[in-house]
Amino acid sequence: MSVYFFQNWSFVAQVVPVVLTWLFLRRMTRPLRVFSAFLVVSLVSTVLNSYLSLHKIHNLWASNLFMPIQFGMLAYFFSFYVGHSIQRAIRLSIPIFILLWSINFLFLESIFTYSMYAKPIEYILLAAISAIALLTNYRRNLLSPRSDPLFWIGSGALLYFSSTAILFAMSSILLSISPQALRTVLSIQGMISILINLSYTIGILCLRHQSTYSGQPS
Numbered sequence: 518m519s520v521y522f523f524q525n526w527s528f529v530a531q532v533v534p535v536v537l538t539w540l541f542l543r544r545m546t547r548p549l550r551v552f553s554a555f556l557v558v559s560l561v562s563t564v565l566n567s568y569l570s571l572h573k574i575h576n577l578w579a580s581n582l583f584m585p586i587q588f589g590m591l592a593y594f595f596s597f598y599v600g601h602s603i604q605r606a607i608r609l610s611i612p613i614f615i616l617l618w619s620i621n622f623l624f625l626e627s628i629f630t631y632s633m634y635a636k637p638i639e640y641i642l643l644a645a646i647s648a649i650a651l652l653t654n655y656r657r658n659l660l661s662p663r664s665d666p667l668f669w670i671g672s673g674a675l676l677y678f679s680s681t682a683i684l685f686a687m688s689s690i691l692l693s694i695s696p697q698a699l700r701t702v703l704s705i706q707g708m709i710s711i712l713i714n715l716s717y718t719i720g721i722l723c724l725r726h727q728s729t730y731s732g733q734p735s
Contacts, residue, residue: 527710528563534717535560541724548597552670555590556717559583578628581635585615588639591674595650598667603653607646614642640682647674669720673713680709
């Protein structure tokens with residue numbers, strides 16, 4: 518099976534929640550509209566990276582530039598679902614991360630190379646933020662957390678960022694073992710991407726049974 522099989526299908530899976538967000542846009546509150554905008558920007562980033570790769574043009578700069586956008590939009594989205602003190606901390610982390618990201622690519626790493634520092638840190642932070650939002654949501658909605666879009670969106674984000682952080686940490690080691698080992702990692706990453714976009718899709722479909730979004734984000 519080609520290493521690109523799951524990556525190709527992950528792109529298809531990424532399109533589905535983007536289409537659904539436009540269909541359910543009127544039922545979304547401000548936080549979910551922020552998430553909807555993130556899905557669109559993420560899809561544009563994927564298309565750009567794929568285009569550059571297909572034309573054999575260096576594309577790591579695009580992935581690195583997407584980092585502060587992704588962190589900022591997702592951290593802001595999850596900040597609506599936590600307590601006020603944690604909300605302030607999460608929103609403060611956005612300019613701090615952008616500052617550290619800037620310092621990293623000015624002095625430590627090149628924007629044109631694979632990031633060994635900024636990307637793992639970003640993924641660990643987003644995994645922690647999504648976990649905090651999920652825990653807060655569970656405490657507020659003990660009866661039916663799975664009927665809440667945040668449950669599926671947060672679960673997908675937690676799965677993706679925690680597992681991908683581990684894969685990034687292992688990639689350099691696996692590459693030293695054999696190129697085939699790294700290709701296996703890329704296939705696993707594609708499978709994970711399919712699963713998280715399926716989770717996002719289920720979360721958006723929860724809005725079918727709601728005249729408006731029933732959550733009460735902070």
